[in-house]
Amino acid sequence: QQQVKQSPQSLIVQKGGISIINCAYENTAFDYFPWYQQFPGKGPALLIAIRPDVSEKKEGRFTISFNKSAKQFSLHIMDSQPGDSATYFCAATIKNSGYSTLTFGKGTMLLVSP
Amino acid sequence: GAGVSQSPSNKVTEKGKDVELRCDPISGHTALYWYRQSLGQGLEFLIYFQGNSAPDKSGLPSDRFSAERTGGSVSTLTIQRTQQEDSAVYLCASSKQGGLAGNTIYFGEGSWLTVV
Numbered sequence: 001q002q003q004v005k006q007s008p009q010s011l012i013v014q015k016g017g018i019s020i021i022n023c024a025y026e027n028t029a030f031d032y033f034p035w036y037q038q039f040p041g042k043g044p045a046l047l048i049a050i051r052p053d054v055s056e057k058k059e060g061r062f063t064i065s066f067n068k069s070a071k072q073f074s075l076h077i078m079d080s081q082p083g084d085s086a087t088y089f090c091a092a093t094i095k096n097s098g099y100s101t102l103t104f105g106k107g108t109m110l111l112v113s114p
Numbered sequence: 115g116a117g118v119s120q121s122p123s124n125k126v127t128e129k130g131k132d133v134e135l136r137c138d139p140i141s142g143h144t145a146l147y148w149y150r151q152s153l154g155q156g157l158e159f160l161i162y163f164q165g166n167s168a169p170d171k172s173g174l175p176s177d178r179f180s181a182e183r184t185g186g187s188v189s190t191l192t193i194q195r196t197q198q199e200d201s202a203v204y205l206c207a208s209s210k211q212g213g214l215a216g217n218t219i220y221f222g223e224g225s226w227l228t229v230v
Contacts, residue, residue, distance in 0.1 A: 043221030043223045045221065102149075
């Protein structure tokens with residue numbers, strides 16, 4: 001059972017455009033929602049994260065929008081650049097007896113064309 | 115080193131052989147995680163260590179998979195009698211504490227396992 005559903009699977013955006021990746025979850029016990037960026041041959045790296053009591057978080061060109069009632073959250077990349085081409089994973093954490101584990105979406109391969 | 119270190123970076127093994135994958139977390143990080151990344155399947159949680167103990171082994175896919183962590187530092191993931199479906203990238207990650215909310219988790223570059 002997939003607990004975090006991510007779409008689209010792949011995305012092509014022109015340089016300067018806005019990239020939008022969406023995620024949805026079912027488990028209301030999730031308490032933290034990070035996004036990870038992964039370049040080929042590298043491990044995922046934390047990009048930006050949000051807590052469920054906040055509706056939006058912005059860091060530079062990256063913004064997370066969070067809709068708690070709809071159980072959805074999305075990543076927006078403004079002014080997308082070729083260097084943003086990577087795989088993006090949304091994730092959610094649930095706390096179990098004092099620790100948390102990350103549940104990941106299946107990822108979105110983003111290609112920003114020059 | 116400054117980051118999570120994994121070895122080997124690439125491993126090709128014959129079906130039925132045992133393999134060991136090693137993870138050296140960031141110094142001082144008490145929490146250690148193993149994930150598996152298969153093509154098109156995202157990242158699948160395998161096991162979590164807090165210090166040397168593993169309170170959550172729920173993600174290990176079969177009894178052919180085992181992991182240990184000694185001295186609260188290095189961890190080894192062992193796959194016995196490897197099968198072709200074990201081919202994947204095995205990622206190790208660490209964080210300062212087990213409670214991830216607000217705690218950054220750092221991933222290594224992974225060990226790419228191919229079973230032929």
